[in-house]
Amino acid sequence: MTYVRLIDCRTRRFDEMNRIMEAWVEQTRGRRTATHSVIGKDRADASHFIEIVEFPSYEEAMRTAHLPESEKIFREMVALCDGTPTFTELDVIRDEQLYAANARRFFETLTTEGELPPLNDLITEDCHSHDPVNAQDTIGLDALRREYDVWRGAFDAAFTLDDVIAQGDRVCVLWTWNARHKGEFLGITPTGRDVTMSGMTLLRFSEDGKIAETWWQHDQLGLMEQLGALDALET
Structure with missing residues (x-):
């Protein structure tokens, strides 16, 4: 103990x-x-x-x-x-790490059913998101919500958090994403396929416990292969 x-x-x-x-x-x-x-x-x-x-x-x-x-x-x-x-x-009979708990809630909320919540209780208004698959960083809560809605419109998905490591104002999450392709995604019409993707996200939190910056790493090339988007390139 x-x-x-x-x-x-x-x-x-x-x-x-x-x-x-x-x-x-x-x-x-x-x-x-x-x-x-x-x-x-x-x-x-x-x-x-x-x-x-x-x-x-x-x-x-x-x-x-x-x-x-x-x-x-x-x-x-x-x-x-x-x-x-x-x-x-x-x-110690209870140990709650605020940042780690909010990181878990963030990933759970991203794949919640129905309309995406406002997220202003989880993300700062000027949050800065880095993702190597995007040509430019995404800045601001409204822009982030639009980006999340693209994924939510294309997939019914759920995250499994394989590991959560918190240190200072940073939380690193190792995750597995499992989904069914239900809507258009990057020009790919719905396939109905079950797909999976692994990745890691580093989150920086502000003093009030909200996410102020994110860095994403994920196997989107593997996802595209599962959706059949690479088949034409191989023939």
């Missing part, structure tokens, strides 16, 4: 404390087990700091805590604090 430690302290010597922490990170490289660390400063009190440290489990946290360097840094940090830091030990 993921484990989180909150360290609450007050200090007017944060710059010194930060240098100690950077030295500790270097000294324990390859042996400490924390997966994520965030330090926040109280907007109402510049001497009040909270560090949030995430570990794969409580046992891994204890392994890091018992390193000789960890015991030394704790004594040095306490000496820089106004009073003794307080610790809150948490077992």
